[in-house]
Amino acid sequence: MDKSDLARIWAVVYRSLQYEFGSPIVNSWISPLSVDKLHSGVLYVKAPSLFLRDWVVNNYQDAILRFCQKESKEIRALEIFVASVKPTVIEKTDSRKSMPPKQEETQLKSEEILGIPLDPKFTFENFVVGKPNEFAYAATLRVAESDKVAFNPLFLYGAVGLGKTHLMHAIAWNIRARSPKRNVVYMSAEKFMYHFIKSVRYKDMMAFKEQFRAVEVLMIDDIQFICGKDSTQEEFFHTFNALVDNNRQVIVSADKSPSDLDGMEDRLKSRLGWGLVADIHPTNYELRLGILQSKAASCSIKIPGKVLEFVAHKITANIRELEGALNRIVANAMFVGCEITVESAREVLSDLLRTNDRRITIEDIQKKVASHYSIKLSDMSSTRRARQVSLPRQVAMYLAKRLTSMSLPEIGKSFGGRDHTTVLHAVRKIEESVKENPSLAEDLRLLGDILTG
Ligand code: ADP
Ligand code: MG
Numbered sequence: 200m201d202k203s204d205l206a207r208i209w210a211v212v213y214r215s216l217q218y219e220f221g222s223p224i225v226n227s228w229i230s231p232l233s234v235d236k237l238h239s240g241v242l243y244v245k246a247p248s249l250f251l252r253d254w255v256v257n258n259y260q261d262a263i264l265r266f267c268q269k270e271s272k273e274i275r276a277l278e279i280f281v282a283s284v285k286p287t288v289i290e291k292t293d294s295r296k297s298m299p300p301k302q303e304e305t306q307l308k309s310e311e312i313l314g315i316p317l318d319p320k321f322t323f324e325n326f327v328v329g330k331p332n333e334f335a336y337a338a339t340l341r342v343a344e345s346d347k348v349a350f351n352p353l354f355l356y357g358a359v360g361l362g363k364t365h366l367m368h369a370i371a372w373n374i375r376a377r378s379p380k381r382n383v384v385y386m387s388a389e390k391f392m393y394h395f396i397k398s399v400r401y402k403d404m405m406a407f408k409e410q411f412r413a414v415e416v417l418m419i420d421d422i423q424f425i426c427g428k429d430s431t432q433e434e435f436f437h438t439f440n441a442l443v444d445n446n447r448q449v450i451v452s453a454d455k456s457p458s459d460l461d462g463m464e465d466r467l468k469s470r471l472g473w474g475l476v477a478d479i480h481p482t483n484y485e486l487r488l489g490i491l492q493s494k495a496a497s498c499s500i501k502i503p504g505k506v507l508e509f510v511a512h513k514i515t516a517n518i519r520e521l522e523g524a525l526n527r528i529v530a531n532a533m534f535v536g537c538e539i540t541v542e543s544a545r546e547v548l549s550d551l552l553r554t555n556d557r558r559i560t561i562e563d564i565q566k567k568v569a570s571h572y573s574i575k576l577s578d579m580s581s582t583r584r585a586r587q588v589s590l591p592r593q594v595a596m597y598l599a600k601r602l603t604s605m606s607l608p609e610i611g612k613s614f615g616g617r618d619h620t621t622v623l624h625a626v627r628k629i630e631e632s633v634k635e636n637p638s639l640a641e642d643l644r645l646l647g648d649i650l651t652g
Contacts, residue, residue, distance in 0.1 A: 200237050200273060208274075209234045212266040219262060227404040228255055229263075232279065240275035242267055245282060251405060252279050317385065321368030327493050329486030331479060332362055338477040339366040342448060343373035350475035352439070352449040356456050357479030360517030363452040367418045370450065374416060383416040388424040392431045399430075411438050418450040422471070426462035436467050449474075483648045487511040487521055494525055500532055502539050509541045512601055513552055515559075515651040524548050545604075552604045559602045559650055561613040567649055568595040571642065580615030593625035594642065600626050602650055 217225045231251055235243040244263075246252035255263075256279055267274045323343070328336045335355055342349045355363050371383050398407035411417070417438075425431045442449055453460060457472040482490075488511040495502045506528065514524045531547045532539045545552065565579040572591035579592055592614065599610045600622070607619035614622070633640045 200271070205234045205237060205242075208267065208270040211270055212263060215266040215269075216259070216262060220259070226402060228259060231405070235280075237273065240273060242274045242277050244277065244279045246279050247281070248405070248409065249281050251409075252281050254408065255279055317368045317371050318365075321365040322372050323369045325493075326362065326365060326369060327486065327489045329483065329489055331482055331486055332357075335362075335366060335477040335479045338475055339370050339450075340373075342450060343370040344377075346378070348446050348448045351443050352451050352471060352474045354457055354471050354474060354476045355450070355452040355479065356454065356476070358454060358481060358517065360519035361479045361481070362518060363479060364420055367420055367450060367452060370416070370418065381415050382413055383418070384411075384414045385418040385420065387420045388422045388435075391419055391435060392425055392428060395431050395434050408438070408441075412441065414442065414447060416448045416450070417442055418452075420452050422451050422453045423455060423460060426460055429464070432464050432467055436464070436470070439467075439470065482515065482518060482521075482651075484511055484644070484651060487515070487518075490518060490521060491525055494522065498529055500529060500539070502528065505541055506539055506544050509544055510548070512647070512651070513548070513604075516554075520551065524551055527551075549604075561599050561603065561605065561610070564595050564598045564602065564646075564650060565613075567646060568598065571646055571649075580613075582615065593629055594639075594646070596622050596625040597629035598643070598646060598650065602647070 213225065213229060216229050228251065231247050232255065233245050235245050237243070246255065260277060260279065264274070264277045267277065323336075323340060326332075326336060335357070338350075338353055339355065342353050355366060357363055367385055371385050374381055374383050394407060394410075398404050419435075422435075425435060439449060451471060456476060456478065457463075457468050460468055460471075463471075488507060491507040491511055495507060502525075510521065510524050510528070514521045527547050528539060528544050531537070531543070537543055566576060568591050569576045569579060572587070572594075574588050574591050578588040579595055581588070583589070596610055596614060599605060599613070600607070603610075605613075607622045611617040611619045611622045629639070629643075633643060
């Protein structure tokens with residue numbers, strides 16, 4: 200069989216492959232191949248890179264051989280080789296070879312092409328640990344500190360502003376510090392999609408895949424971004440599987456748990472949940488205060504503890520907003536030069552406080568307090584003065600004062616039209632009693648947590 204016979208066979212095979220797999224795949228994977236020779240029943244096909252060869256062997260080798268054999272009985276085996284690599288004959292029966300470990304042939308370190316700069320503040324040292332995030336913290340630290348794959352993937356999820364990105368960067372910093380050679384890539388799902396689309400447009404899927412192939416630890420942030428984007432999901436699925444199959448660590452974050460990701464393909468959803476799923480819960484008062492204290496400690500000016508407590512009570516949405524609030528207070532003190540007090544903080548944060556207050560209503564407080572003390576909700580507004588109802592009522596007024604920005608008269612009105620002096624009295628009374636009554640202190644702490652989430 201001469202060269203032109205081989206070329207003719209290859210052309211037919213090429214068309215059959217196009218028919219079976221579609222043009223994009225054939226353009227990416229088959230068109231770079233060229234037929235070299237037929238020798239002792241073995242068809243030698245040349246591939247431009249090891250990566251391409253492995254990919255073709257893993258995914259299309261059987262089909263190629265099948266189509267070749269249709270055209271010529273002389274072809275018994277197929278060998279796809281890379282010019283620089285010693286060829287090994289691959290028989291039809293042992294076509295499933297794993298991708299070789301990453302190495303030399305990738306010219307550029309993928310993180311240089313793919314990754315985005317890490318925030319120097321997002322380290323484990325700067326991460327304050329509390330009940331809501333201790334599990335996620337432990338899981339990420341474990342991944343960062345083990346040289347073997349710990350769990351694959353690590354799936355981190357939680358609402359916006361609770362520290363997902365911070366933890367991912369912390370993993371990257373930690374690994375880079377310990378083993379600078381490890382190829383760690385952090386990117387947003389959006390950036391992943393951008394790269395993917397770009398390489399489709401410029402018919403450069405190979406380079407795309409090649410880059411990811413060298414990655415040892417891949418972190419994709421905010422995966423929810425690719426919900427409903429089918430071809431990106433498809434590509435992510437392949438990238439993901441290729442990495443996991445080769446024992447590379449994958450870490451993914453999202454704003455929801457894998458099963459709640461609407462618009463995500465089922466197989467991907469289920470795959471994402473295979474490893475360890477760690478969620479970050481909404482903050483509680485202690486964590487917020489801890490974060491504020493830690494940020495305040497690295498601040499050039501002194502912020503009174505009362506102000507930190509005030510902010511921790513009031514700004515409950517998320518940690519990003521909490522930081523923003525603290526920055527504002529500091530900036531105001533520096534530029535305007537006024538003393539930092541709860542009152543000045545309240546003023547500086549007035550707009551933020553309004554939006555946060557909307558989240559905690561008087562009704563909420565009354566309901567939660569009533570159920571905590573097992574009294575009727577109507578007793579919040581009733582005139583009964585028995586201690587088993589008056590104490591909870593005072594607690595509710597106190598919480599209303601602390602957790603909302605409503606004025607004393609407004610609060611009084613919501614408690615059966617009481618006078619503002621009654622509310623003031625209640626607030627003072629609770630403030631006093633709490634000092635010598637640990638069980639009341641515990642009640643307040645608990646209720647505060649429940650209400651501020
Ligand atoms: P997400 O990615 O979940 O939306 P980020 O990781 O961007 O949230 O966190 C928002 C901000 O809050 C960042 O500035 C981050 O440093 C800070 N932050 C979050 N959690 C903590 C924490 N536990 N300790 C200190 N700072 C935190
Ligand atoms: Mg984030």
